Amino acid sequence: MAVSRPSGPAGPEAPAPGAKAPVGAAGLPAPDAFDPAAFRERVLTLAVPHWRDLPWRRTRDPYRVWLSEVMLQQTQVARVEARWDDWLALFPTVGALARADDAEVLRAWQGMGYNRRALGLHRAARIVAEDFGGEFPRDLDALLSLPGVGPSTAAGVRAFAFDEPGVYLETNVRAVFIHELFAGVPLVADSQLVPLVRAACPDGPGADVRGWYYALLDYGAFLKRAVPNPTRRSRSYARQSRFEGSHRQKRAAVLRAVLACGEGGITALQVAELIDRQEAQAGREAVGLSGVEAILGELEREGFCANREGRWRAGSERR
Numbered sequence: 001m002a003v004s005r006p007s008g009p010a011g012p013e014a015p016a017p018g019a020k021a022p023v024g025a026a027g028l029p030a031p032d033a034f035d036p037a038a039f040r041e042r043v044l045t046l047a048v049p050h051w052r053d054l055p056w057r058r059t060r061d062p063y064r065v066w067l068s069e070v071m072l073q074q075t076q077v078a079r080v081e082a083r084w085d086d087w088l089a090l091f092p093t094v095g096a097l098a099r100a101d102d103a104e105v106l107r108a109w110q111g112m113g114y115n116r117r118a119l120g121l122h123r124a125a126r127i128v129a130e131d132f133g134g135e136f137p138r139d140l141d142a143l144l145s146l147p148g149v150g151p152s153t154a155a156g157v158r159a160f161a162f163d164e165p166g167v168y169l170e171t172n173v174r175a176v177f178i179h180e181l182f183a184g185v186p187l188v189a190d191s192q193l194v195p196l197v198r199a200a201c202p203d204g205p206g207a208d209v210r211g212w213y214y215a216l217l218d219y220g221a222f223l224k225r226a227v228p229n230p231t232r233r234s235r236s237y238a239r240q241s242r243f244e245g246s247h248r249q250k251r252a253a254v255l256r257a258v259l260a261c262g263e264g265g266i267t268a269l270q271v272a273e274l275i276d277r278q279e280a281q282a283g284r285e286a287v288g289l290s291g292v293e294a295i296l297g298e299l300e301r302e303g304f305c306a307n308r309e310g311r312w313r314a315g316s317e318r319r
Contacts, residue, residue, distance in 0.1 A: 063097075090108050159209045159213050173220055178193070178234060201213075258296075272289040
């Protein structure tokens with residue numbers, strides 16, 4: 001499989017780590033002052049030395065592209081790379097994922113964080129298998145109808161699987177546009193970026209949409225290491241809350257306990273005893289039986305587990 005690589009003529013060097021960033025090529029953060037062709041040439045040039053050869057870039061299979069987009073949400077690239085082959089060994093196609101049960105999918109996802117993404121993947125896979133004949137839709141509205149697929153994920157699938165133009169606005173893309181076009185401007189709104197991203201995206205016969213967005217991703221990843229993270233000047237930027245000791249951490253621990261019990265299930269009291277031992281080892285207060293029961297109730301309502309005759313098992317009975 002040939003991989004789309006950014007390329008461009010010789011041009012200005014990217015900022016070295018710790019060095020002052022160059023002034024943006026377009027100069028003004030306004031659509032009417034924006035030269036898309038000049039901007040593309042600059043970014044393609046700056047991205048070349050920062051190209052990343054990642055496994056999901058060696059395919060145009062929309063299932064694998066979609067999988068990478070979901071896995072990479074709020075998760076470091078290195079962690080996704082480490083889990084990529086293991087996941088595909090279990091679920092090599094969207095059909096294989098659709099045929100799995102919730103518990104299998106949740107177990108395979110452990111360690112990736114944000115377990116809702118796993119259930120979203122599973123539910124979307126079933127819809128693709130049942131409503132689209134196992135063929136991933138290319139149409140934007142059809143993609144957006146799938147659980148867990150928002151505008152960025154849908155645009156990513158269309159760009160990287162089908163070379164379809166669109167507004168793919170994720171964190172590294174956002175970093176490039178803010179760094180290059182909004183130097184020193186605080187609280188940049190996505191509504192300011194969307195028309196620029198749309199205008200910059202190549203279109204028409206032979207347009208390499210895939211290569212263009214790879215260039216933005218690679219240059220953006222570099223910028224976040226080389227200069228103060230430009231995305232912190234985004235209005236949508238939010239610092240991730242502390243995980244350890246949070247309600248989210250306790251939910252994850254409860255779900256792990258249920259997943260570990262297998263088909264035999266586990267009682268709420270057994271879960272509480274296990275969680276409270278873990279909390280004590282970490283120097284935190286006990287969650288207690290009532291706290292664990294409340295968490296199990298949350299997880300059940302969201303489809304992560306089910307109570308069957310007083311024993312909790314992973315997955316939902318709903319199909």
